[in-house]
Amino acid sequence: MAGGDGVVNEVFKLKMASAKEFRNALNAIATLIDEGAFLIDPEGLKLRAMDPSRIAMVDFMWGRSVFDEFEAPEEGAKLCLNIGELLKLLRKAGKDESIELGLDEATGRLKVVMRGRYTKSFTIPRLEATGEEAPGELKIPFDAKVTLDAKELRKAIADAALIADFVKISADGGKLVLSAEGEVSSATIEFPRDCEAVLDFDVKAASTATFDTSMLEKMLKAGSNLADIVTIEFSTNKPIKLDFRLPYEGKLVFYLAPRVEAE
Amino acid sequence: MAGGDGVVNEVFKLKMASAKEFRNALNAIATLIDEGAFLIDPEGLKLRAMDPSRIAMVDFMWGRSVFDEFEAPEEGAKLCLNIGELLKLLRKAGKDESIELGLDEATGRLKVVMRGRYTKSFTIPRLEATGEEAPGELKIPFDAKVTLDAKELRKAIADAALIADFVKISADGGKLVLSAEGEVSSATIEFPRDCEAVLDFDVKAASTATFDTSMLEKMLKAGSNLADIVTIEFSTNKPIKLDFRLPYEGKLVFYLAPRVEAE
Amino acid sequence: MAGGDGVVNEVFKLKMASAKEFRNALNAIATLIDEGAFLIDPEGLKLRAMDPSRIAMVDFMWGRSVFDEFEAPEEGAKLCLNIGELLKLLRKAGKDESIELGLDEATGRLKVVMRGRYTKSFTIPRLEATGEEAPGELKIPFDAKVTLDAKELRKAIADAALIADFVKISADGGKLVLSAEGEVSSATIEFPRDCEAVLDFDVKAASTATFDTSMLEKMLKAGSNLADIVTIEFSTNKPIKLDFRLPYEGKLVFYLAPRVEAE
Known part of the structure; x- marks a missing residue:
């Protein structure tokens, strides 16, 4: 099966x-990027990419156990796609439809077969790999770590979005505060460490940073379609990490850079 | 009761x-035409008309048994209406409201009375008959005849519409294929003759023709509001017939001309 | 507690x-006005105001028993607000969220605290009182008084709105007629005094007046979110009164001037 002579x-x-479910995962990724380079290797399906403005990053992985069938070359295959195009085809996917992705060997395109009460198959072109390396995994030590109900955090961010384009997130020993x-009104949203929406609360040092509300909104919308629980981690004026707890082997993590205020 | 001396x-x-239900029937007709000439005769309520571009035809009939009361002159009465105007009045019709149509003898207008928790009556003007003859019934021999779940066919056409403005429909002994x-992607949707969505399958000769996707979408949307099952019939490069099986005495048939490709 | 030396x-x-529920009440008021001057006195929360075109008036009151906690100065406090701004903040209010309004003593702003699975607090500025007196209570003797299902009246007005910008409302001993x-069609909607939608019917003299359909639509939409039953009162060519029966101590009354036809 292994290729030789430069044939990969x-x-x-x-x-x-x-x-x-597959569509929901693509939607989560499409929150940040239009074109994505997936890596399919023996561990699973992976994508790590920055958004065009380079203030946000998505780190996605579905382990092979998520799939009913999974075949990948040892050295990994790269699959570059226009995610919006693929999503358009999946827009009407019902929950009783299965999906199968593979290479259409005749055309080199991606072949998608969906089976429900009838069978439909699509092919869409693969894009040229940009040559750009995927960003490395971020290793930032964080001072504050709070695990909470993703839907409640989503609603809180939506409330903040009614007021302003930026939201300040801070935590001390007792609570998480947004x-x-x-211009006309202001809002404060509090999650005391013992409130119903908070599952775990670990703040080593009081921390504060300010973020783009609409980016957080998009991330929480995408993530709460796949996960019920999110762990956020942040430090003063450092990026925030949103780690959604998927109900199967996998990873959906967003990072967002803080707003650096002019001095 | 019969009129004399030119008095009809x-x-x-x-x-x-x-x-x-009446509104749904009007909606089906309005899919193709704005102004319609109904014939009300002792058999029932009938309309046969071509769309303005003359690539499609609707053939509608509700037998008198569909109605709780039905009176019509022996020689038939012609009722020309702006269907959009009438639909506007019925837009809010609830399912517990009855409807009664008749001639308002004082004004010559159509009188519509709806009775629910209160009574409302409308009058709307009748249009001049255009003098144009209704098209005759189409008698085309077809090579392929497939009866299937109208909702599933509707979804399949909607999937094709995501890809292209035209859809090729073909059938051989084993399956119906859309x-x-x-420009960027392609789709194939298969209904094998023994799949769950197919109720009856009779293909005398392999047949293929191409149709306007949006016209088919509109017809299937309209028809599946009134019927669960549709029989499609077609032959190579001939019009397609969509015959919706109404759950009472009546007929809702659409015809659509194939796309003739430039040579 | 009483202020001295001009300090109110x-x-x-x-x-x-x-x-x-609070949001629904604000929505009802926002039907007519953008900026509102509430009076908070020992009886409850009150607002009486005319719309900018001065053809309509809203008279709103919630008694103190509607509230779980209620504190007001003896002489009453005036609270002028941009109602649209406040509504924006309440847009996502869930039915399990409580609300608390008070004065933010540091800033003089209105402070709104909502408690659900987490706590959020907003402040919004109070507007300058316009100095304009609230309109007095209207005391008009009416000839016709009909109590009916607010939703059914709302639907009937919506039906009339499909036809024309103005609706004639009349009543005699037997029925209420809209x-x-x-231009092309006409409608008549009848509520006989003994029909299911009519709860009470008291017509002293046959009465007829014509009103702006869209104003009535807005009032009925707003009112039927808070009340199931409405009493309408009118006389020939006089304003109409719509009195919504709130399910607790309070009042929601709209008045609308008739259309005066050019002679």
């Missing part, structure tokens, strides 16, 4: 029971 | 329990 | 279990 073996096959200052 | 007796009265070729 | 004591505190004359 890129044969892969991914199959899962729910086309809708605050927004708009 | 046009008294008619149609009454049915569900104003909503295929669409877009 | 304006400390107030209003607390209720459902932020959503009629609308449009």
Whole structure:
């Protein structure tokens, strides 16, 4: 099966029971990027990419156990796609439809087969790999770490978004606080460490940083379609990490740089 | 009751329990035409008309048994209407409202009375008959005839519409296939003759023709509001017939001309 | 507690279990006005105001028993607000969120605290009182008084709105009638005194007046979010009164001037 003489073996096959779940994952990624370079290797399906403005990063992985069938070359296959195009085809995916992705060997395109009460198959072109390296994994030590109900955090960020384009997130030993200052009104949203929405609370040092509200909104919308629980980690004036706890082997992490205020 | 001396007796009265069902039928017709000439004769309520671009035809009939009360002159009464205007009035019709149509003898207008928790009556003007003859019934021999779940066919056409403006429909002894070729992606949707969505399958000769996707979408949307099952019939490069099986005495058939490709 | 030397004591505190109910009340008021001057006195929360075009008036009151906590200065506090701004903050209020309104003594702003699975607090500026007196209570003797299902009246007005910008409302001993004359069609909607939608019917003299359909639509939409039943009162060519029966101590009354036809 291994290719020789510069011929790279890129044969892969991914199959899962729910086309809708796959669509939700793509939607999460599409939050940040239009074109994505997936890596399919024996561990699973992976993508790590920065958004065009380079203030945010998504780190996604689905382990091979998520799939009903999973074949990947030892050295990994790269799959560059226009994610929006693929999502358009999946828009009507029902939850009883299975999905299968593979290489259409005749055309070199990605072939997507969905099976429900009837069978539909699509092919879409693969893009040229940009040559750009995927960003490395971020290793930042954080001072504050709070695990909470993703839907509640999503609603709180949406409330802050009503007031201002930026939200200040801070934590001390007792609570997590979101605050927004708009031109006419201001808001403060508090999650005391023992409130119902907070599952785990670990703050080593009081921390504060300010973030783009609409980016956080998009990340929380995407993540809460796949996960019920999110762990946020941050430090003063450092990026924030949103780690969504997927209900199966996998990873969905967003990073967002803080707003650096002019001095 | 018969009129004499050129006076045509046009008294008619149609009454049915569900104003909503009547609205759905009008909606189906409005898919193709804005102004319609209904014929009300002792058999029932009928309309056969081509769309303005003359690539499609609707052939509609509700037998008198569909109505709770039905009176029509022997020689038939013609009722020309702006269907959009009438639909506007019915837009809010609830399913517990009955509807009654008749001639308002004082004004010559159509009188519509709807009874629910209160009574409302509308009058709307009748249009001049255009003098144009209704098209005759189409008698085309077809090579392929497939009966299937109208909702599933509707979804399949919607999937094809994501890809391209035209869809190729073909059938051989084993399956019905829809295929669409877009600029970036392509789709193939298969209904094997023994799949769950197919109820009956009779293909005398392999057949293929290409149709306007959006016209098919509109027809299937309209038809699947009134019927669960549709029989499609077609032959190579001939019009397609969509015959919706109404759950009572009646007929809803659409015809659509194939796309003739430049040579 | 009383202020001295020109210092007016304006400390107030209003607390209720459902932020959503409070939002519905604001929405009802926002039907007519953008900026509102509430009076908070020992009886409750009150607002009486005319719309900018001065053809309509809203008379709103919630008694103190509606609130879980209620504190108001003896002489009353005036609270002028941009209602649209406040509504924006309440847009996402869930039905399990409580709401508390008070004065933020540091800034003089209105402070709104909502408590659900987490706590959020907003402040918004109070506007200058315009100095304009609130309109007095209207005391008009009416000839016709009909109590009916607010949702059914709302639907009937919506039906009339499909036809024309103005609706004629009339009543005699037997029924309430709405009629609308449009350019192409006309409608008559009848509520016989013994029909299911009518709860009470008291017509002293046959009465008829014509009103702006869209104003009535807005009032009925707003009112039927808070009340199931409405009593309308009118006389020939006089304003109409819509009195919504709130399910607790309070008042929501709209008045609308009739259309005066050119002679």
